[in-house]
Amino acid sequence: MNNPENPSNNFIRNIVEDDLASGKNGQRVVTRFPPEPNGYLHIGHAKSICLNFGIAAQYNGTCNLRFDDTNPGKESDEYAQAIKEDVQWLGFEWNELKHASDYFDELYDYARELIKKGKAYVDSSSAEEVREMRGTLTEPGIESPHRNRSVEQNLDLFERMKNGEFEEGAHILRAKIDMASGNINMRDPTLYRIRKVTHMRTGDDWSIYPMYDYTHCVSDAMENITHSLCTLEFEDHRPLYDWVLDELQTPAHPQQIEFARLSLEYTMLSKRQLIKLVEEKQVSGWDDPRMPTITGMRRRGYTPAALRDFCERIGITKNDAWIEMAVLETCIRDDLNEKSPRRMAVLDPIKVVITDLPEDHNETLSFANHPQNESFGRRPVAFTQQIMIDRDDFSEDPPPKYQRLVPGGEVRLRGSYVIKCEEVIKDEQGNVIELRCSHDANTLGKKPEGRKVKGVIHWVSATEGVKAEVRLYDRLFTIANPLSADSLESVINKDSCITMSSCFVEAALADAQPEEQFQFERLGYFVADRRDHKSGAPVFNRTVTLRDTWAK
């Protein structure tokens, strides 16, 4: 399953393979990823993107990117541009870039065909009346008084709707199916509504816009899609998808197949709710590194390869599955472990003075950039009399099995010498402000003689290191399913973003480029922030911590 050469099967791949074997679509596999450009893509969309583009790639097919832009007013080119960027960033190339609005003319003509066949009619009932006549889940609906208008009258009204002669809400075009159907989608669904707003592409050309259920199947057919993959909530819409294509002489009749949407613990993948987080400024924007959006994850330092691996690992089924965050984090670590050069950074510094070294001591050490891969090369690291270590790596009252620095104890400075804590300096409040240590000059690249020193801690030269800001991110919510809470606000993790503003990083990090990724040894994987990082003022985001098996 983890082997890209041999991906685990899923029921959709099985269907595609069966179709290929039977010659159903003449050996063609054509899929599409059809977002509405009304928001940013999130990791749930990534699942769909990987599925659609992945199926196409695996079976020598093609995949289109199609914007489902049938609801002007909610949609914008800004979103469309962002979606294109996200899909490309994830590593996919679409065959054709399409818009549902490309088919507005054909859709209109097909609607006239439906009217002529007596399969569609203009209803002049109000929205409320339509709702009342629809019935309920358990009771059938009743037929509209306008249901039996003549073809001529319907054609005339529909044309005048198109010409903008009526106000919004005055009429709708409905399919004439079955008001008593157990499937509410078949109770004379709306095909067109009047909307007098400017469309992102067609401007004011139209005053009627087709509904999703009518548009999607026709668009799929126009593009000769073979397998139209969508999420489970559209299962009930499939009979309508098929009804429309059965009534019309479209070039093809694609097969709609539904799979379960992604649910990821400790986050939330509802576009509506995500918009709220942005608007209410619970996060800094769509690309806040805590957001489950593609752009947010990118800024967080998640990689395209890791996200693709994640989508492969979680599988495709019809089960309502909740994926643990650990799966995602493992994918990120696996990729970054292999690809990230190592560096040292101290987030919460305590000064350490090596008292048995001259004040101007400055020794250049050579560090491997990757412990398992020599091709990463080496870098110089300055070791000086004054260094910084992380506050967590010193304790006067250590917990059991603590392997770091304690008063009178020894610890290895990574890649350097073994030091011993001789004296603890505190301020008036009793806070530790400095440690005075001695070093064993015979431990550079060698084990100390006659004793074992188990602990290894990272450090940065206090005089040669560079100041930096580091942002520590954590899960956005305190509970696995935030939508189950009374209010989102009550379950937001207040500690999900902690800014450490007086960090010390090794000099080699001053030249990092935005989006460049590193492992800060013993701390985790970090990325130079794509917006705020400057070479004179480095800013890093913690992508994910290292796996930590030490019970805290």
Added chain:
RNA sequence: UGGGCCGUCGCCAAGCGGUUAAGGCACCGGGUUUUGAUCCCGGCAUUCGGAGGUUCGAAUCCUCCCGGCCCAGCCA
């Protein structure tokens, strides 16, 4: 209560009438290690929501029951 769908290890997920019921994550050991990281090795479902039935043989077929999800936008 109408219609549609789903139930295989803590979390995912293969499996499609004959397998000791894959694999991943998590977890628990053990080894290597100047990152408590990585890597390596080992452990982890006599059982497939439950009960009946069909069959030489059932997670796979049938029946009933139990649990869960979706649908009443002129949203997608």
